[in-house]
Amino acid sequence: MRQMVMVSDQTINEALRLGTSMADIELMIPILEKYEITNIDVSLRYLPSDDVPKQILLNPLLRCKIHSSLGEIAKVKQMGFSKVIVSWFHQQSQLSLDQLADALAAVQEFAQEIYLCIENAEDLSISELTSYWPLLSRYRVKRFIYQDVRSSLEPLGICRKLESLQQTVPCPMEFHGHNTYGLATANSLAALRSGVQYVAVAVSGIGSPNHAAMEEVLMAVKHLWKQDQVPSGSSLTADCIEILSYMGISLPVDKALIGRDVFAHESGIHVDGITKNPLLYEVIQPEEVGQTRQLIIGKHSGTASLKIKFLQWNLELDQTEALELLEKVRRLASVQKRPLSDLQLHQLYWQRNQMDHSQLG
Amino acid sequence: MDSKAGFQLVDTTFRDGEQSAGVVFSTEEKINMAIALDRAGVTWIEAGTPAMGQEEQETLRSLLALPLRATLIAWNRAELADIRASLDCGFSCIHVSLPVSDLHISQKLKKDREWVIQQLRTALQLVHSYGCTITVGAEDTSRADSDFFLQFADVAAQYGATRIRFADTVGCLDPFMTFDRLQNIVKRCSLPIEFHGHNDFGLATANTLAAFQAGVQFASVTLAGIGERAGNASLEEVVASLEKFYGYHCGIEASHLSSLADLVAKASNRPLFPYRPVVGSVCRMTMQ
Numbered sequence: 198m199r200q201m202v203m204v205s206d207q208t209i210n211e212a213l214r215l216g217t218s219m220a221d222i223e224l225m226i227p228i229l230e231k232y233e234i235t236n237i238d239v240s241l242r243y244l245p246s247d248d249v250p251k252q253i254l255l256n257p258l259l260r261c262k263i264h265s266s267l268g269e270i271a272k273v274k275q276m277g278f279s280k281v282i283v284s285w286f287h288q289q290s291q292l293s294l295d296q297l298a299d300a301l302a303a304v305q306e307f308a309q310e311i312y313l314c315i316e317n318a319e320d321l322s323i324s325e326l327t328s329y330w331p332l333l334s335r336y337r338v339k340r341f342i343y344q345d346v347r348s349s350l351e352p353l354g355i356c357r358k359l360e361s362l363q364q365t366v367p368c369p370m371e372f373h374g375h376n377t378y379g380l381a382t383a384n385s386l387a388a389l390r391s392g393v394q395y396v397a398v399a400v401s402g403i404g405s406p407n408h409a410a411m412e413e414v415l416m417a418v419k420h421l422w423k424q425d426q427v428p429s430g431s432s433l434t435a436d437c438i439e440i441l442s443y444m445g446i447s448l449p450v451d452k453a454l455i456g457r458d459v460f461a462h463e464s465g466i467h468v469d470g471i472t473k474n475p476l477l478y479e480v481i482q483p484e485e486v487g488q489t490r491q492l493i494i495g496k497h498s499g500t501a502s503l504k505i506k507f508l509q510w511n512l513e514l515d516q517t518e519a520l521e522l523l524e525k526v527r528r529l530a531s532v533q534k535r536p537l538s539d540l541q542l543h544q545l546y547w548q549r550n551q552m553d554h555s556q557l558g
Numbered sequence: 559m560d561s562k563a564g565f566q567l568v569d570t571t572f573r574d575g576e577q578s579a580g581v582v583f584s585t586e587e588k589i590n591m592a593i594a595l596d597r598a599g600v601t602w603i604e605a606g607t608p609a610m611g612q613e614e615q616e617t618l619r620s621l622l623a624l625p626l627r628a629t630l631i632a633w634n635r636a637e638l639a640d641i642r643a644s645l646d647c648g649f650s651c652i653h654v655s656l657p658v659s660d661l662h663i664s665q666k667l668k669k670d671r672e673w674v675i676q677q678l679r680t681a682l683q684l685v686h687s688y689g690c691t692i693t694v695g696a697e698d699t700s701r702a703d704s705d706f707f708l709q710f711a712d713v714a715a716q717y718g719a720t721r722i723r724f725a726d727t728v729g730c731l732d733p734f735m736t737f738d739r740l741q742n743i744v745k746r747c748s749l750p751i752e753f754h755g756h757n758d759f760g761l762a763t764a765n766t767l768a769a770f771q772a773g774v775q776f777a778s779v780t781l782a783g784i785g786e787r788a789g790n791a792s793l794e795e796v797v798a799s800l801e802k803f804y805g806y807h808c809g810i811e812a813s814h815l816s817s818l819a820d821l822v823a824k825a826s827n828r829p830l831f832p833y834r835p836v837v838g839s840v841c842r843m844t845m846q
Binding site for chain 1: 576577578579580582584610611613635661662665666698727728729730731732733734737757758759760761763764765767768771783784785786787788789792795798799802803827828829830831832833834835836838840841843844845
């Protein structure tokens with residue numbers, strides 16, 4: 198199975214919500230474009246009313262998300278957007294879809310591409326969703342966006358539901374998941390598996406509500422599903438960190454794939470394994486995502502780790518030396534509640550050697 | 559479903575969690591977290607690895623001395639000296655781990671499957687002779703031959719092991735692979751299975767839920783998902799998801815989740831990411 202994956206970016210929208218400057222947003226977009234994003238979604242309500250630079254507004258990837266009010270439609274038209282998402286919250290009490298139809302008709306007058314998003318699609322039965330299908334054809338909607346705004350879906354369920362919807366939907370579908378329960382990446386993979394080709398993502402899963410992490414979805418498809426058309430991740434970590442830095446966001450050290458410490462190994466068993474063959478404890482090579490492997494010496498180190506570490510400095514430890522040193526390493530790491538720096542390791546080593554020397558003398 | 563009625567979580571914050579590079583918990587922090595986990599309703603706590611040395615053993619003894627309802631488990635390689643260290647500490651629930659994938663067996667241990675089985679027998683014989691509760695870990699099961707895993711479980715069962723850990727050691731499964739693989743294995747396994755997921759592609763929680771749906775009876779989790787590399791399945795996400803998606807209450811109180819995550823964030827000196835599921839500040843806001 199050759200799984201196509203196209204991603205709609207939600208990172209810029211969060212940058213807008215956080216009030217990131219337009220100058221910084223202009224710097225973020227080219228980095229995102231390296232990952233072949235198909236769209237950059239921006240909510241009208243987060244856009245400043247005036248100072249949006251023309252070069253941002255004219256970016257062909259930009260899609261503006263609005264609600265069905267005439268005021269918002271007029272605004273988005275005046276700003277010059279040609280790709281518009283009409284976002285709709287389905288109410289059980291709604292009597293007709295006239296308001297939505299009117300909005301789609303008004304948008305059709307000026308927009309080149311119209312998208313319809315049902316924010317709470319997960320709450321709707323198949324037949325309720327099907328009632329929207331005539332609108333998709335009538336207004337030549339480019340894609341139907343199935344949003345899970347309350348994170349109410351889990352992967353096995355969504356896969357079956359989307360498979361079934363795709364039997365009848367008159368246009369391509371897009372999945373827009375959220376990550377309140379930590380399932381957004383898995384749900385996006387489930388959508389892709391069901392045949393949906395477009396999924397909403399944000400760098401490291403940011404957003405309010407949060408999203409599937411771009412790096413996780415792309416790299417899972419590339420490495421777990423072995424789909425090599427996904428863009429290279431060789432500068433992924435630096436790119437994500439740079440994008441987030443414009444928003445003043447720092448990544449957790451254990452963020453999957455791009456966190457500082459996800460290729461750092463401390464425990465004795467792991468370091469021993471990694472030295473024999475990195476595949477033993479790494480599912481992908483760090484270089485695949487632009488990282489490097491690190492060997493940390495700390496409380497959980499073993500003698501093998503110490504020997505390897507000192508060998509990097511051309512110092513060969515025998516087993517007795519390694520054991521003695523290890524005890525000191527563990528004690529120091531426990532006391533200071535963090536791993537040892539190279540300097541500390543050197544100090545421990547030379548303290549011991551001097552002692553030996555004096556004993557000899 | 560009946561098979562899901564007994565689904566329980568095994569917290570391994572102190573073992574796999576603390577093994578994440580750069581993290582060290584003090585004895586006092588471990589005591590506070592153990593009490594908090596116990597109060598929240600966690601019934602199994604993998605407390606640490608006594609073979610790590612005297613200092614660790616002292617910490618573990620102080621944990622064992624706490625008046626907890628939860629059972630504390632000692633993690634061990636299948637080495638007699640390691641197991642003796644656990645017995646000396648006073649543990650009555652002993653976990654013994656060996657790799658089961660050919661990759662690990664040949665490249666890490668430089669042995670063969672036969673050796674692994676023999677080593678398991680030798681180790682379990684010792685634990686069994688002390689009348690301890692036994693749990694067995696099968697490292698790197700996700701990349702292992704299922705039949706060998708089942709054979710390994712059979713041997714564990716002969717020595718009275720109470721469950722076997724299916725470890726996705728490098729986090730290479732997605733929920734669909736997890737479900738298909740486990741649905742098949744659960745029916746054929748002589749022991750209840752504990753799924754142990756890692757988060758290398760951000761899928762640990764989803765994989766744990768898939769394992770639950772496939773009928774496994776236990777899952778390993780850590781507070782805030784702290785663990786080797788990108789971490790483990792997070793206790794908060796699994797507990798909240800089980801309730802949200804399947805209406806299943808695993809005995810752990812959802813009202814304790816935020817304070818538990820805060821405790822580990824402080825002890826590990828890793829502030830919670832605002833966008834973190836369930837317990838991040840942005841997430842808490844949007845959940846309301």
